[in-house]
Amino acid sequence: MFQNIKAVLFDLDGTLVDSMWLWEDIDKEYLSRFDITLPDDLQDMIQGMSFSETAVYFKERFLIPHSLEDIKADWNKMAWKKYAEEVPLKEGVLSVLKELRNRGISMGIATSNSKELVELVIGKLGVAKYFSSIRTSCEVAKGKPSPDIYQLVAKDLGAEPAECLVFEDIIAGILAGKSAGMKVCSVYDKKSEGDTKKKQELSDYYIHTFSELLNI
Numbered sequence: 001m002f003q004n005i006k007a008v009l010f011d012l013d014g015t016l017v018d019s020m021w022l023w024e025d026i027d028k029e030y031l032s033r034f035d036i037t038l039p040d041d042l043q044d045m046i047q048g049m050s051f052s053e054t055a056v057y058f059k060e061r062f063l064i065p066h067s068l069e070d071i072k073a074d075w076n077k078m079a080w081k082k083y084a085e086e087v088p089l090k091e092g093v094l095s096v097l098k099e100l101r102n103r104g105i106s107m108g109i110a111t112s113n114s115k116e117l118v119e120l121v122i123g124k125l126g127v128a129k130y131f132s133s134i135r136t137s138c139e140v141a142k143g144k145p146s147p148d149i150y151q152l153v154a155k156d157l158g159a160e161p162a163e164c165l166v167f168e169d170i171i172a173g174i175l176a177g178k179s180a181g182m183k184v185c186s187v188y189d190k191k192s193e194g195d196t197k198k199k200q201e202l203s204d205y206y207i208h209t210f211s212e213l214l215n216i
């Protein structure tokens with residue numbers, strides 16, 4: 001899997017850390033402030049969107065009377081304690097990060113989350129030192145499934161697309177990595193369990209946990 005790979009690019013939520021479960025709860029709580037019931041299709045509609053794109057979507061769809069910056073600030077406040085206290089690394093992640101560093105492979109994060117929450121969780125979990133580039137989709141023109149975020153991180157790492165391997169847990173992210181011309185390994189996550197077959201079809205590789213990579 002890592003042959004001829006110069007850089008490994010990771011999604012954050014659902015890939016490096018077990019956090020996808022909390023966002024539906026946050027969306028439900030946030031919308032309840034405006035007496036709005038969480039729509040069944042919401043998670044599918046916002047999959048892969050950047051933090052900023054999601055705020056625009058909420059404001060336009062639900063007619064939220066607050067500014068985009070206030071919406072994002074509220075989400076950060078609501079998620080802060082959970083990311084600080086309840087979000088762990090996924091199984092095998094730390095060992096894989098150490099192995100990649102030992103092999104001299106550069107690493108970066110390409111996430112749809114906010115910069116504040118990314119820095120909080122990777123700092124709390126002690127893995128910030130492994131990543132030479134940390135970028136959010138708010139820094140590019142379009143979020144996933146557009147390739148922009150992965151192209152930006154690859155540029156930061158000085159790697160051509162063919163030299164990059166992406167780890168992702170959602171279909172939009174897999175499509176982003178493939179559109180960028182990179183190899184993609186999809187990762188199991190309980191939140192996207194129903195998409196497992198499709199994820200396997202779209203990806204070059206599939207793993208249930210990162211521990212499977214330790215003997216490769």
